[in-house]
Amino acid sequence: MSCRLPMAPDPESFWTLLRDGRNAITDVPEDRWQTVEPAADAGVRRGGFLDGIGEFDAGFFGISPREAAAMDPQQRLVLELAWEALEDGGIVPARLRESRTSVFVGTLRDDYESLVHRQGAAAITQHTMTGVNRGIIANRVSYYLGLRGPSLTVDAAQSSSLVAVHLACESLRSGESSLAIAAGVNLNILGEGAVAGERFGGLSPDGVAYTFDARANGFVRGEGGAVVVLKPLARAVADGDRVYGVIRGSAVNNDGATAGLTVPSREAQRLVLHEAYTKAGVSPDDVQYVELHGTGTPVGDPVEAAALGEALGRGRGTADPVLVGSAKTNVGHLEGAAGIVGLLKALLSIRHRRIPASLNFETPNPAIPLDDLGLSVVRELRDWPHPERRLLAGVSSFGMGGTNCHVVLAEAPEVLAGNGTAPGEPASVSCAVVPWVVSGRGEEALRAQAARLRSAAVVRDADPRDVSWSLLTTRTRFQTSAVVLGEDRDTLLTGLDALTTGRPSPHVITGTAANNGRLAYLFTGQGAQRNGMGRELYEHSPTFRTALNNTCDALDPHLPHPLRDIMFAPHNTTKGNLLHQTHYTQPALFALETALYHLLTHHGLKPDYLAGHSIGELTAAHLAG
Structure with a gap:
């Protein structure tokens, strides 16, 4: 998995944000939304924002500067996150070329296209058509990696990214795909989107998400992206993969005809929950936690709570309620990418066996009788209920046009609970000198990789032999390379320091690999x-x-x-x-x-x-x- 979220550039920092009970909601950056009046309500001016959404290493992906400038930043972000997610999964991207790997991306925004067309015909180039087409967000990943499986961008409004995950799972189950990359992305480039949300009546006027709380008055916008790599469980076991969690089942439906196009249906939400748990073979009584759609709106929250209570909570009482929460209180509502953010939160909670607090909750919404519904909002970081059982969670995501999706998650089997090891060889092979191989597209990239490796090695305190194994077997080798050698962790870190700063060191060997070298x-x-x-x-x-x-x-x-x-x-x-x-x-x-x-x-x-x-x-x- 990988993510780029407000104040959380990777899954580890996202977990830290969740664990520490912090929110990433700030005022809009100064370089955004020039068309929005400074005196606009806090709901318009506040949200969860990324830094530097225009930054992109085009050369890494073999893209010219002109084409990169014409590309929607959402395309650029998904390309980067797809690469990072494959690396996190121990998959060398080149090995997927010509495979039946599929790509499903959920999104709903086309702000960049609007921004380009504002400039008039003179701003349109040969790269504009592909640069602003939403379908290309998924296709760009398939093209760059040479993937032959299905490749499509999904727009189901706010449920887009979780529906993308559902479609990816169905593609794997049918045998249509051998591996699947599922993603969600949302960048709020134009202020008109915030104004539209305000005039629709959906935004919180004070810029705070009060999910299930009596103060609930609307959602807070957020932006970013996330990617998960999916494969059948049997294959993950055979490959010795690290597995964050298992998708037991999922379901999608629509509200149909309600009192209004954007009025949610309690019955439809109940049915999608029932179908998901039936497909998963999971009893509602065994579900411990549900990551809510949880927008914090006075209309949506009570409907979601009622449906969830009917499907999972009735009869459980106050002694064993279903725990619920929403990541939207931390990073805002990522709209088309909201569902996959909720999925990441649930997976990380399973991985760490802790459930973070849902922020800004004090008094239940009077229209949500939590005790009667068998629900309980998580108010502080806590252990899972019944930790002796297999951990089970649900993730909900609902679109404003009525497309509902629910995914059922379980913790990985015990055999997969570790970091994963390539079949047939242990991660830790004893040897006196350990090599850490680092590479990049050029000297600057090599030094940046060395710096990132050093930071990760310090934070994770990993066994140097395990790091060596991963670098040798699960990373792409680029032309500019270095090998850092050491008998212990401190020596290896010292070598990385030297490589990062360009200083000579007896522990570092650098060089450029020949394009057609033979062994x-x-x-x-x-x-x-x-x-x-x-x-x-x-x-x-x-x-x-x-x-x-x-x-x-x-x-x-x-x-x-x-x-x-x-x-x-x-x-x-x-x-x-x-x-x-x-x-x-x-x-x-x-x-x-x-x-x-x-x-x-x-x-x-x-x-x-x-x-x-x-x-x-x-x-x-x-x-x-």
């Missing part, structure tokens, strides 16, 4: 043997151990003593001294080199050439077939 393995001959060679790898690497065992088993019938015992015997012992006799030296080197070859190829190093000297020449011939 050769050279196997040595007699004289390179040493007592104990391969023993540590044998103890820690299943791949190496299997390959060495297979080779030794084939050679042992031809030797007076088992070869592995001779290789691992200590120096200056009877068995250890045998290693230096030719009839043990050469089979031992052959076995070691064969096992090393299989270990390296397991990790993706495929040689173009094999060569060797003496017994190494026989090893090369054997491995070449």
Whole structure:
């Protein structure tokens, strides 16, 4: 997953914002909304805003400056977040090329198109049509990554992004997609959007979201984006993925004919909840928490509460209510991206096994009898109820035109509760010197990556070997590269400091990879043997151990003593001294080199050439077939 939200540029900082009970609502930045009068109500002037929405590393994506300027910033943001989400999932984007990976993006705004057309015909270029088309938001990701699955932008008003998640899940279940990228994005570039919300009667005049509270008087606008990467659970288990949560089921419907186009239907919302939990095979009594649509409007909140109470809360009483809350009290209502923000909050709450407070709640709305409905608003950071059970949550999102969506989440199976490990090899392989590989598109990008890696390593206090594994196996390798070497965490961090500032260091190796470089393995001959060679790898690497065992088993019938015992015997012992006799030296080197070859190829190093000297020449011939 990845996100860019007000005061939260990534999921970890979003969780910190939620955990600490802070809100990111501020006055509109000075460089926005020049058409809105400074004396406008707080509801128009306040919201959750991103910094630097015009910033974009066009060169990273191979986009010219002219085309980048013509692109809706929503396109740019989703491109960046899709890349970050794949990295977070341990997926090298290049490996998805030509795959049936799908992209579903929920959004409803086209502020940038309006801004461009204000400039008149002179501002229209060859890139304008693709730059401002909302469908291209999803298509741009598919194009850049070379994805062959469905690719579409979803506009279901405020429920767009959660509907995008639902469609992504259905595409995976049907086999239409092998992997799915689901996203939501919303940027409030023009002030007219805020004015429209005010005149519609939906905005909170004081710029505060009072979800389910007696003071509820409207929503507060927010902006940003989020992306999740989805795959079938069985495949995630097989791939050893880190899994934030499991989508058990989801449902979408519409209000139909109500008292007005934007008047919500309690019955339709109840039905979408019932259908989602039926599909998920989850009893309503087992649901512990629901992330509300929760806009804080005097009309919408009571309808949502009544539907939720009928579907999940009736009969539960005050002893075991359904806990509810809304991220809109923290970052505002992201409209087309609101649903996926709620999904991220629920997933992070499951991941951390804590439920953050829903802000600005003091006295229940008189039209929402919480006790009778079996509901309880979370007022402070707390543990999950019944933590001994599998954690279960729901996420709701409703569009003003009546399109309702609900997603049912569960915590991941225990086997997936850790950080994830590539199949067949542990994350922590013991070795004296650990390499941290960093790369970027140019020197400036390389230094920036080093700085980000250092910051993340300090915050997460991760095992240096686990970091090394992830950098080697789950990151794209760009042409400008560096390797930071160290025997401990402090040495590695010192090396990153040097790389970040461009200072020389004995712990840092930098260089530029050749575009068409080829890889050769050279196997040595007699004289390179040493007592104990391969023993540590044998103890820690299943791949190496299997390959060495297979080779030794084939050679042992031809030797007076088992070869592995001779290789691992200590120096200056009877068995250890045998290693230096030719009839043990050469089979031992052959076995070691064969096992090393299989270990390296397991990790993706495929040689173009094999060569060797003496017994190494026989090893090369054997491995070449």
